[in-house]
Amino acid sequence: MSEIRLQQLGHSYRPNPTKEEDFALKPVDLTWADGKTYALLGPSGCGKTTMLNIISGLLKPSHGRLWFDGQDVTGKSTSERNIAQVFQFPVIYATKTVGQNLAFPLECRNWDTAAVNRRVAEIADLLELRDMLSMPALKLSADQKQLISLGRGLVRPDVSAILLDEPLTVIDPQLKFALRRKLREINRATGVTMILVTHDQAEAMSFADEIVVMRDGRVQQFGEPAILFERPANEFVGYFIGSPPMNMLALAVRDGGLVCPALECPVPGILRQSSGTLRLGLRAERIQLIDPRPDTPRATVVEAEILGVEAVITLRTETEEPLRVKTRHYRSIREGDVVGLAVDPVDMLVYSDGDLLGAN
């Protein structure tokens, strides 16, 4: 198991890259600690698979170096790196039993039969596949087949990391939750580093200790799920993380201070000379709906989307800007109602030309 370090690692599929746009992955420095769970998250085409393939050794980067535990592995093959991979579709040996599938990587390394059986039993226990060892692998459900794919990686005690490329895509929604939890349990039990590629923010948030958010080949933010939610480094992260996305409201400068016309309130913030387009970022979960009073900002209810115990209320502010609020107290709210808004200044984030300027 290894610490993985990317040193100015980047990739262009073009022979002579000259401009930034030529890079599918813009050069980046990142360090992933041994034993944690990570997610690479971003929309289609943002460079997640390119980064994963460089780490696995399927793709040689055009720029930078890759280090595993201080050892330069940039030029090494996948097998020399000891990386295990789980893909979108389970990869199993269809003619073999579950046990034979798990044993195969060890037999290829010439382990003796007794040691193979011991290790296969250990891994089968961990994956809760012990009762199925003699069953044909083909007979298993899609989530169990994914566990076999994972098991074939885990069975090697020297595996550096397990890379998971959208492994939950073909899993039924009801089973996804259980399999995701199982992956985390396995990570905690074995201490093996896991890197999950996904475009699903909920999946990334519930799986990973830390998330790398990417867009257009560039790392936008790297951090714990709670930090990405509470302090998105830029408007894209605020939009991509959270459901609904972070609200963005226009800001104006009055008498040297910041004000939000939609909320009719001052916004604490550090204002620099160079400040460009200023916007206020507000999470839908941090806005309270109250009875309208003359001294509070108001908005009109456009629609309510009921999600069970809570609802997302879409409002139109007095400046005609849309605003979304997530609340449990929605039962008496009707379309066309005028409601009051309450926001704690600590929840106000100021963005200048898209980047976080300062939290208050």
Ligand SMILES: Nc1ncnc2c1ncn2[C@@H]1O[C@H](COP(=O)(O)OP(=O)(O)OP(=O)(O)O)[C@@H](O)[C@H]1O
């Ligand atoms: N073999 C290739 N040759 C040329 N360009 C490529 C190649 N593979 C990927 N690209 C381009 O590199 C960029 C990043 O692609 P990549 O597959 O890494 O993104 P992704 O985030 O994994 O997308 P998805 O979620 O759709 O798989 C895209 O613009 C893609 O078109």
